[in-house]
Amino acid sequence: MKQINVAQRMNLPWVESPFFDDLLQKKDISPQQCQQAIQFNKEGFLLLPQAVDHNLIDRTIREIEGEYPANVGESPARHQDLWKKYPTVRALACQPQLIAVLEMLYGREPIPFQTLNFKFGTQQRAHSDTIHFSSVPVRFMCGVWVALEDTTAQNGPLFYYPRSHRQEEFNYFDIGIEAEENYAEYPRYEDFIEEFMEAKGYQRQEIHMKKGDVLIWSSNLIHGGMPITGGNLSRWSQVTHYYFEGCMYYSPRFSDMFANNLNLRHVVNIATGAVVQHSENGKPIETINTGSFRYAVSHNFTLPILAKELFKKMIGRKPF
Numbered sequence: 001m002k003q004i005n006v007a008q009r010m011n012l013p014w015v016e017s018p019f020f021d022d023l024l025q026k027k028d029i030s031p032q033q034c035q036q037a038i039q040f041n042k043e044g045f046l047l048l049p050q051a052v053d054h055n056l057i058d059r060t061i062r063e064i065e066g067e068y069p070a071n072v073g074e075s076p077a078r079h080q081d082l083w084k085k086y087p088t089v090r091a092l093a094c095q096p097q098l099i100a101v102l103e104m105l106y107g108r109e110p111i112p113f114q115t116l117n118f119k120f121g122t123q124q125r126a127h128s129d130t131i132h133f134s135s136v137p138v139r140f141m142c143g144v145w146v147a148l149e150d151t152t153a154q155n156g157p158l159f160y161y162p163r164s165h166r167q168e169e170f171n172y173f174d175i176g177i178e179a180e181e182n183y184a185e186y187p188r189y190e191d192f193i194e195e196f197m198e199a200k201g202y203q204r205q206e207i208h209m210k211k212g213d214v215l216i217w218s219s220n221l222i223h224g225g226m227p228i229t230g231g232n233l234s235r236w237s238q239v240t241h242y243y244f245e246g247c248m249y250y251s252p253r254f255s256d257m258f259a260n261n262l263n264l265r266h267v268v269n270i271a272t273g274a275v276v277q278h279s280e281n282g283k284p285i286e287t288i289n290t291g292s293f294r295y296a297v298s299h300n301f302t303l304p305i306l307a308k309e310l311f312k313k314m315i316g317r318k319p320f
Helices: 020-026 031-043 054-067 087-093 096-106 186-199 299-314
Strands: 045-048 078-080 110-118 134-136 141-147 158-160 205-207 214-218 223-225 237-244 248-250 287-291 294-297
Touching: 020 031, 031 045, 031 096, 045 096, 054 087, 087 110, 087 237, 096 110, 096 141, 096 214, 096 237
Parallel strands: none
Antiparallel strands: 045 214, 078 110, 110 237, 134 248, 141 214, 141 237, 158 205, 158 223, 287 294
């Protein structure tokens, strides 16, 4: 077999590398882990059946159910970061068996940094998480969806576009939208994603999960939530977003990509409660506090990192 030293040094998760097949042969992992990695590389997601204890799920719902309205369409539809208030939400985000799978897939320590809890389906249009959360190096972020009850065709199941994670990451600059501080322009992004999926011939698929099932998806997998068609049906679920160690973490939607001005995220590791240091492959990066838990890269670090990323986009980097 050919030497793949350069491939091993690529700034990509190994499961998203163009050298994946060669890297897989060098990995010291079990046959089950091998199949999980192949599935994730090929389709952009991985389903783990019955990966979460039902007792933990039941305790979580009992703790948080008072935070939600009785009926579909009433507010609040979701709650962000209930882990700060409820130990069960934090426990769902930090389960050792899930952390182990993520570490195997990405080759770096996972950092749970945000939770979203739902009583009802999101009925959300297609999008990629990379518009909200991205990293330098790219793609060191993923989402994990835990079914706290069964999902069906009637209660607003998730949908996704298999293999769409292989496409380029798109931000507002790519589609002619300026960085914003609210969601006024976001529907234009959603329009673009739907048109792009149609133009590329991707086929939307629903996924129906059982209570206790877990879905892990790549940061760039296009996904959303189907409409609720069965009346006032709940669809209890928890989403946890994870970054991985050794990166710079930012929000593309709030960033001016052309001006190399990234809006860095204030990242707290849910597992430890510690603020995560932005870094370039482990080398700490100097940041400037711009207020409201947002940060900017110090000028001394901006050009060497961001110019490289912007250059790759401007020359039309091919999807791998």
